[in-house]
Amino acid sequence: MGASIDGDEGQTGILGVVDAVDLVRLGFLQATVMIWILRTIPFLHSRFAVYGARGSDYSPAAKKEGSSAVLKPLDWFAGLHVSHGYFTHFYIFATGSIAFWITQLATKSRVIQAIASNTSEEHLQNSMSIQQVILCTALMAIQSVRRLFECIALSKPSKSKMLVAHYLLGFYYYALITVAVWIEGIGAIQSHTFTLTDFRITQVPSLRTWIWVPVFLMASGVQHDCHYYLSTLKTYTVPTHPAFSRVVSPHYTAECVIYLSLAFLAAPQGQLVNKTLVCALSFIVSNLGTTAHITKGWYQRKFGEDSVRGKWRMIPFLF
Template identity: 50%
Template structure:
């Protein structure tokens, strides 16, 4: 652990940022990179499209091969099985367990990260109850998605670009830190004990409203995933959640992370800015995937099949 703590300390010192700024920068840069890759059709079709959608011909390739297109084609062959998606949630669950041990024991890795926070970030700190509630919610999300990825899996030859896989692993490991990092000021001065699990105090209005929102979105997403798994083959879904919306399960995912950002808002702030940056990354990444999915539906089943469909939630095209 001391070696890990030392490496964390060296990385933060090299970047000249504390962990809060580093996490926000990671989310924003990751979202910007994904967005920039999605703009040129030559990059989008090679690197962002995966699974059955990878057979889409809508984006196409240059008719005249060139050195650049040849290099892009070569890089696009660096792929991993689509089943590696389960590793995202394994990373999430293991990260939640690791940070639970670190936070309760004030471990060396926690100390290496939290002690390097700026005074401003330490002073604007979440309460211990907020930190614990958010950790529990994220652990529930990771455990549910891991269970779904194992239970609702089918044999498939689909693949995804290896950078997509690395970015996903990085996202879930980063979010394991983001869920508590803005509570570091309190965690450094007060001990987190099992007594905080009892939740004897009445929840604040924000928590009272946003935790049910998180749970409802989780339930709807689970229902969508179960329905998609039940389909014998890819077709236009007729489930109520999918009527007029291409990817309601992606919309539910956005609501899940937005509710976490609201629950985790430090005193005097509307939202937790680190988790808000996390939400931005999720919204950008899933929004682009939803657009690709809609185009795939259009090419496979005709324009009328998805004419006017919203992307992830009603009102978002």
Template identity: 40%
Template sequence: MHRKNGHKYGGAVRRGKAAMLRAWMSKILDVLDMAAPSLLLRLFYVSAASGPLRERFIDYGSREAAPAPKAENGYEAQRKRIGGTAGALLDSVAAVRVPHAWFNHFYVLSLLVSCFWASQILSDGSFFEWLATREVVARSASMSLDQAMLAWAMMTFQAGRRLYECLDNHKPSASKMWVGHWAAGLAFYAAMGVAVWIEASLRSLHIDPPSLRTFVGLPIFVLASGIQHDVHDHLASMKKYSLPKHPMFATCICPHYLAECFIYLSLAIVAAPQGHILNWTIVSGLMFVGINLGVTAKGTRLWYARKFNDERIMLKACMIPGIF
């Protein structure tokens, strides 16, 4: 009798938990259905940037050749926090690598996405219609058409320049990166192709004269792009596994990463909706870029210090002089 009652009680508990889970899932889906696309983009970037397993997977190429001691990189401590079995599983996943040359795919995809959305906007295509309708209903502030066009052009130029640099500076290499890093990069560029225009007033198209944000953001973009291009050319001209001599490396290990962050900051300034200093959808993408590049820059500094046995390297900033 007691056993039967126990089974009934246990079954009721399980059914109650299942009903609660279904109710929560229904609420989440309702919220997502009502959310603006820009909000969903922000959630994607922030959640991707805050992933706790980033340091396990982010290193690639030469930095893998000289792994840090366990006591220095915290790898074993992280493994213990996750758990032995789970840690071993994650190690297996982290072992899946793709050629580092697949970085080209990021910029090819970004250009294709830019062209696709340009054609959708110009032809009032069904995908554009669906996204624009959801966004307009869900928000109040917006950017003007000229802002959206400029932000789109800047993002397209950035992708085109980086693809040109990758092809022009290509050297045969056996370096690899984690397949998840590659997939995350593709997702980032696909989402950024939408983020640069989604907050525009595409339902009431109007063109405003250039604003202060344009005169601030565009020069930052041009300067950061020029610096990054110059640094990439210098790195491509170096003898393999040697120390950079470019002046931008005097106080910073990865100035090209800092330039990348300024490029997305300039986009956030140019595409800021009315009444806002920054476009927070693009800022959330900047968080993704900054955090992931910061982890890579930290690993690069450690690799340089060990490779060249020079403690002075550790006195330089990883990415942001005087800060990090």
């Protein structure tokens, strides 16, 4: 069994209670619960669920409600903003983070050894293959670099603001996701020495790879096309791009499909999906679903019911 900090037999992980894989999963699940709390409790929703052009939904009534002594700290925190252009910082961080982990994995550093020593025997044995680790880490790097490019090349100056709460949550998410794509392969990583031959295609890709790599690439292409189109709009208006014809936020749909494909591609031997990435997907769907819901309501108020009639928020035929 992997080494335990307190040395108690039968316990592995941080403080001998939670191992490294479960800790990453727990991080996503805690964030998911927080999103649902913010979404369902009115005085939290009005303060923390809206931002940017949709920030007008933070009504005068909500501000007046904040005059109570109990809610004043929430009003203060909800009043902290940064420029919406700071979204670029997320992808600078994500690109730097995945580059850091690539170097740690390649050298099997002390950080990787510490993670392995705090991983349960079950997770070490039920591991992704080295090929899966390389593939999913590479795809995560592609996603991070593409989004960084889009932020730099397509973003336009804007007066929109982003809540500091959202800004901090973004860093929290990317710190976790750049670990999540490989951590269930820690067992294989621990016993493997990387060489150049690992990057050669020496065997026929599995059916899983044949299916989900094209899905990843297709979703990435759709998302890029949506981002490019939105960058060409001179003002906030109803999108007429074909991808927006039946879905209010198809770029969010694409984001969900990107991480869904990674969840299948990173599934350890004998498992259907990678549970850590499923936990990540629960957060992605909850977070983007909340924004898509708010966006549909904003379009209704600003452009009328016809602007969103017959359109799904994010997931066709479901939501």
